[in-house]
Amino acid sequence: METGEIKEYVEKLCREGKESTYNIASLDTNTKNNFLNILSKKLIESEKNIISANASDIEAARQRGISSSLIDRMLLDHKRIVQMAEGCKKVSYLPDPIGSVIFGVKRPNGLEIYCKRVPLGCIGVIYEARPNVTIEITTLAIKSGNAVILKGGSEVISTNKVLVELIKESLKEAEIDERAVQFIETTDRSAVDVLLKQRGFIDVIIPRGSEGLIKHVVENSYIPVIETGIGNCHLYIDESANVEMALKIAINAKTQRPSVCNSIEKVLIHKNIASNILVPLVMEFKKRDVQIRGCQQTLKYVKDAILATEEDWYKEYHDLIVAIKIVKDLREAISHINKYGSKHSEAIVSENYSSIRRFLRDVDASAVYANASTRFTDGGEFGFGAEVGISTQKLHVRGPMGLEALTTMKYVIFGNGQIRT
Numbered sequence: 037m038e039t040g041e042i043k044e045y046v047e048k049l050c051r052e053g054k055e056s057t058y059n060i061a062s063l064d065t066n067t068k069n070n071f072l073n074i075l076s077k078k079l080i081e082s083e084k085n086i087i088s089a090n091a092s093d094i095e096a097a098r099q100r101g102i103s104s105s106l107i108d109r110m111l112l113d114h115k116r117i118v119q120m121a122e123g124c125k126k127v128s129y130l131p132d133p134i135g136s137v138i139f140g141v142k143r144p145n146g147l148e149i150y151c152k153r154v155p156l157g158c159i160g161v162i163y164e165a166r167p168n169v170t171i172e173i174t175t176l177a178i179k180s181g182n183a184v185i186l187k188g189g190s191e192v193i194s195t196n197k198v199l200v201e202l203i204k205e206s207l208k209e210a211e212i213d214e215r216a217v218q219f220i221e222t223t224d225r226s227a228v229d230v231l232l233k234q235r236g237f238i239d240v241i242i243p244r245g246s247e248g249l250i251k252h253v254v255e256n257s258y259i260p261v262i263e264t265g266i267g268n269c270h271l272y273i274d275e276s277a278n279v280e281m282a283l284k285i286a287i288n289a290k291t292q293r294p295s296v297c298n299s300i301e302k303v304l305i306h307k308n309i310a311s312n313i314l315v316p317l318v319m320e321f322k323k324r325d326v327q328i329r330g331c332q333q334t335l336k337y338v339k340d341a342i343l344a345t346e347e348d349w350y351k352e353y354h355d356l357i358v359a360i361k362i363v364k365d366l367r368e369a370i371s372h373i374n375k376y377g378s379k380h381s382e383a384i385v386s387e388n389y390s391s392i393r394r395f396l397r398d399v400d401a402s403a404v405y406a407n408a409s410t411r412f413t414d415g416g417e418f419g420f421g422a423e424v425g426i427s428t429q430k431l432h433v434r435g436p437m438g439l440e441a442l443t444t445m446k447y448v449i450f451g452n453g454q455i456r457t
C-alpha cells in the first residue's frame with residue numbers, strides 16, 4: 037500500500053470502530069458471554085488452521101535468524117490453543133463490570149447521584165508478536181463493552197489473520213457488530229503513526245512492547261496513552277532468606293519462561309548470605325544453560341562469570357542470561373532496584389518481617405512480592421481471566437490490566453426539578 041492508501045485504510049478502520057461503540061457499550065452480558073463461548077469453541081475446532089498459519093510464521097522467523105526465546109513467544113501449539121480457548125471461558129465467567137454502581141449518594145436537595153462503570157470506548161492496542169494476545173485483548177475489550185483496533189507484531193501476521201477471522205465469525209454468530217474488532221493487516225509501521233493521530237475516533241492507546249515502541253508512542257500520540265513497560269525485574273535475597281525457597285524462586289523466575297516481561301533479569305544477594313547461596317544458585321542456573329554476569333564481588337565466587345557493565349544493570353535480557361550483584365544491605369538493594377528497575381515486578385525472599393515490610397513499601401513498582409516468583413504478574417494468574425498488558429505507569433491503572441482497567445466512570449444524576457441557587 038502507498039502512504040496515502042495506508043492513511044485512508046487506518047482511518048476507515050478507526051472510524052468504523054468508533055461507530056460500533058454505541059452498539060457495543062449497550063450489549064447485555066448474555067450476548068457478550070455467548071460471543072466468548074462461540075470463540076472458545078471455534079479456537080478448538082480450528083486448531084489445524086491456526087497451527088498451519090503459525091508454522092509458516094515460525095518458519096519465516098527462523099529463516100530471518102530470530103532467537104529461540106522470541107520464537108517461543110510466537111509459537112502456538114495444542115496446549116496454547118486450549119489455553120486460549122479456556123481463557124475465553126474464564127472471561128465469560130467474570131462479572132460484567134459495565135453498569136455496576138461504584139457509589140451512590142442522595143444529596144440534601146434530593147438529587148440522587150450515582151457513579152457508574154462505563155466502557156472507555158474505542159481502544160487502540162499495538163502489541164508484540166505473541167498471537168495469544170490477540171485473543172486476550174479481544175475477549176476483555178468485548179466483555180467490557182469496548183471496540184478495539186488491533187495492531188499485532190508483523191512476525192505473526194498470518195497467525196493473527198486466522199485468529200481475527202475466527203473473532204469476526206464469532207461476533208457475527210453472536211449478532212454483535214463486527215466492526216467492534218478491527219485488525220490492521222498491513223505490516224507497514226507508518227500505519228501506527230496514522231493510528232496515533234485518530235483522536236476523534238480512538239479514546240486510548242495501549243502500546244505493549246519494547247522501550248523503542250513506548251517512546252515512539254508517547255512522543256507521537258495525540259491520544260492518551262497507557263504504557264506497558266519492559267520488565268527489568270529483580271529478586272533480592274535477604275540475609276535471613278530460607279535458602280531452599282530462594283533457590284526455587286530464583287530458578288522459576290528466571291527460567292520458567294525467560295522471554296516474558298515478568299521474568300527476573302537480576303538477582304541481588306545480601307553479602308552475609310552470599311557464601312551460602314551463590315555457589316548452589318549458579319550451579320542450578322548453569323544446569324539450565326543460564327549465562328551468568330556479575331559484579332566484582334560475585335566474580336570472586338564465580339570465576340567464569342562475565343563482569344556486568346553499567347548498561348547490564350538497566351538491561352532486560354529476555355533470554356537465559358542473569359546478572360548477579362552482592363549488596364551490603366536491604367537499603368542498597370532497594371536503591372539499586374529503584375534506580376535501574378523498570379517499575380514492573382520486584383521480589384524479596386526473606387524471613388524477616390520488617391525487611392519484607394520495608395521492601396514492599398519502598399520499592400517503586402507495579403507489583404512487589406514477598407517470598408514468591410515475579411512470574412505471577414499476569415492477568416490470568418491474578419484472576420482477571422486474561423490481560424491487556426501490564427501497566428508500569430501510575431495513572432488510570434497499574435499492573436495487569438483486566439476488565440475494570442478498560443472502563444471509566446460516569447456520574448448519573450436524577451433530580452425532580454432542582455436548580456442551583
Ligand SMILES: NC(=O)C1=CN([C@@H]2O[C@H](COP(=O)(O)OP(=O)(O)OC[C@H]3O[C@@H](n4cnc5c(N)ncnc54)[C@H](OP(=O)(O)O)[C@@H]3O)[C@@H](O)[C@H]2O)C=CC1
Pocket residue numbers: 162163164165187188189190191223225228229244245246247248249252264265266267296297352354424425426427428
Ligand atoms: N508490560 C507489559 O505488559 C509488556 C511488556 N512487553 C515488553 O515488550 C518487549 C518485547 O516486545 P518486542 O517484541 O520487542 O516488541 P516491539 O516493540 O518490537 O514490537 C511491538 C509492536 O510495536 C510495533 N513497533 C515497534 N516499534 C515501533 C515503531 N517505532 N513504530 C511503529 N511500530 C512499532 C511492532 O511492529 P513490528 O511488527 O513492525 O515490529 C509490534 O507491533 C519486552 O521488553 C517486554 O518486556 C511486552 C508485552 C507486555
Ligand SMILES: N[C@@H](CCC(=O)OP(=O)(O)O)C(=O)O
Pocket residue numbers: 109164166295296297298411413414415423426
Ligand atoms: N502475561 C504474560 C507476561 C506479560 C507479557 O505478555 O510479556 P511479553 O511476553 O514480554 O509480551 C505472562 O506471564 O504470560
